Amino acid sequence: MRTRVILSATTLAAATALIGTTPATAAPTATFAALFAASPSDTFATRDTQFDANGISHVHLNRTYHGLQVIGGDVVAHRNADGSVREVTRTLASPLTLAVTPALSATSANNAAAAALGGTATGTATLAVSARETTPTLVYRTEVTTAAGLQHVLVSAATGAVVEKWAEEQTATGTGTGYNVGPVSLETTLSGSTYQLKDPTRGNTYTVDMNNRRIGAGTLFTDADNSWGTGALTDRATLAVDAQYGVSETWDFYLSKFGRSGIAGDGTGSYNRVHYGNSYLNASWSDTCFCMTYGDGNGTTYGPFVTLDVAGHEMTHGVTSRTAGLTYSGESGGLNESYSDIMGTLVEFYSNNAKDTGDYLIGEKVVTSGTPLRWMDDPSKDGSSAKCWSSTVKNLDVHYSSGVGNHAFFLLAVGSGAHTVNGVAYNSPTCDSSTVTGIGNDDAGAIFYRALTTYMTSSTNYSAARTATLKAATDLFGASSTQYTATAAAWSAVSVS
Numbered sequence: 001m002r003t004r005v006i007l008s009a010t011t012l013a014a015a016t017a018l019i020g021t022t023p024a025t026a027a028p029t030a031t032f033a034a035l036f037a038a039s040p041s042d043t044f045a046t047r048d049t050q051f052d053a054n055g056i057s058h059v060h061l062n063r064t065y066h067g068l069q070v071i072g073g074d075v076v077a078h079r080n081a082d083g084s085v086r087e088v089t090r091t092l093a094s095p096l097t098l099a100v101t102p103a104l105s106a107t108s109a110n111n112a113a114a115a116a117l118g119g120t121a122t123g124t125a126t127l128a129v130s131a132r133e134t135t136p137t138l139v140y141r142t143e144v145t146t147a148a149g150l151q152h153v154l155v156s157a158a159t160g161a162v163v164e165k166w167a168e169e170q171t172a173t174g175t176g177t178g179y180n181v182g183p184v185s186l187e188t189t190l191s192g193s194t195y196q197l198k199d200p201t202r203g204n205t206y207t208v209d210m211n212n213r214r215i216g217a218g219t220l221f222t223d224a225d226n227s228w229g230t231g232a233l234t235d236r237a238t239l240a241v242d243a244q245y246g247v248s249e250t251w252d253f254y255l256s257k258f259g260r261s262g263i264a265g266d267g268t269g270s271y272n273r274v275h276y277g278n279s280y281l282n283a284s285w286s287d288t289c290f291c292m293t294y295g296d297g298n299g300t301t302y303g304p305f306v307t308l309d310v311a312g313h314e315m316t317h318g319v320t321s322r323t324a325g326l327t328y329s330g331e332s333g334g335l336n337e338s339y340s341d342i343m344g345t346l347v348e349f350y351s352n353n354a355k356d357t358g359d360y361l362i363g364e365k366v367v368t369s370g371t372p373l374r375w376m377d378d379p380s381k382d383g384s385s386a387k388c389w390s391s392t393v394k395n396l397d398v399h400y401s402s403g404v405g406n407h408a409f410f411l412l413a414v415g416s417g418a419h420t421v422n423g424v425a426y427n428s429p430t431c432d433s434s435t436v437t438g439i440g441n442d443d444a445g446a447i448f449y450r451a452l453t454t455y456m457t458s459s460t461n462y463s464a465a466r467t468a469t470l471k472a473a474t475d476l477f478g479a480s481s482t483q484y485t486a487t488a489a490a491w492s493a494v495s496v497s
Contacts (some may be wrong), residue, residue: 182231249353301367418431448469
């Protein structure tokens with residue numbers, strides 16, 4: 001059980017002094033010791049610091065005792081925005097007092113671990129303190145290779161008995177066949193003898209089966225041979241492949257193009273929920289669970305919603321929420337939806353998947369007829385979306401007011417008039433009868449991304465978006481650049497001034 005210790009004012013100075021240094025490494029003072037259940041032989045070093053939006057920070061500290069790692073002895077110091085410490089979370093109830101002289105040699109510990117697990121010890125056993133049990137114990141950390149994979153084993157330094165063991169989670173490259181993306185490679189995790197659809201190379205992103213329920217945590221997809229899905233909907237792992245591939249490609253797109261590590265930019269992975277509900281006709285992003293949810297469709301008018309552009313679309317809602325925070329109503333809501341369409345489209349182009357080539361059509365693989373949900377070259381083709389700005393755009397549903405932003409981006413990336421890209425014909429009009437020459441996806445995407453993450457706020461409207469993208473174009477290419485001129489022309493062409 002973890003104990004939460006509230007710090008008094010008299011102890012703030014000592015605690016703040018310790019964790020205020022980066023990296024912090026220090027022995028505890030007398031007042032500090034009681035809060036952290038620390039002995040005079042303990043030292044602490046900062047492992048990580050997390051910051052909340054309100055300025056509160058959480059500092060994770062590793063503990064050593066007589067220079068030995070204390071497994072389960074780490075603490076978290078929680079600081080207010082002004083730097084004062086508000087509380088400490090710890091596992092240890094009292095300071096360590098055990099002796100650190102082993103009765104066994106490192107070789108004997110390795111042999112004991114290997115014999116207990118029926119495997120082969122690898123590496124040199126190292127002394128540590130295990131504080132995860134009720135009574136802290138001097139142990140050797142050993143590694144043993146078994147038929148089930150690599151095992152970490154803690155062996156009592158006094159008796160040679162196994163105190164604790166756990167399987168090494170190893171990165172593996174598997175294969176999968178998705179419904180929409182076809183055959184792909186997937187990074188997975190080998191835990192013991194079982195593969196998990198969890199990617200440790202991308203923040204431990206993973207995919208669960210909701211088993212056609214709408215509540216509950218879902219079941220992590222696992223497999224015995226690291227081959228996932230068959231491409232057929234009768235195999236529940238098939239859509240899991242589409243989802244896991246989608247989150248991987250979106251991760252790589254943001255990292256490769258913009259240097260953004262994960263949706264929140266902190267290297268933390270999200271997760272996917274597939275087979276949500278019965279005949280669920282939607283996909284969504286949730287800030288609460290930091291996850292994507294995908295419906296299976298109804299099999300008649302709509303197929304599964306797990307497509308590349310939908311994956312990129314939904315995860316971009318997460319990016320938007322952690323940057324500009326565009327409010328989901330009025331013109332800012334239209335921009336929010338537009339950004340998801342834009343970045344979802346760019347993910348599709350980035351992936352260059354043979355079965356789902358890049359296009360400027362939104363959700364064309366979701367609708368069984370092949371008719372897109374939205375067109376970026378001429379948003380009015382769907383009968384509801386606005387291709388030109390007017391004072392009434394703010395009154396539209398955000399999926400329709402998004403047309404103004406989508407149209408502006410298409411004009412900036414591709415240009416006005418007739419174009420054929422990847423075999424798809426487009427014909428983009430302008431609202432002022434002008435001609436716009438496109439600058440390509442990469443430059444257009446860079447301008448829009450910088451505008452979102454640097455200059456936009458929660459209430460940004462289309463006029464302010466024009467200003468933000470022009471500032472971004474200036475930053476990236478210069479105020480006299482072709483890119484700046486094209487950005488201005490694209491917004492003018494959709495009646496945004």
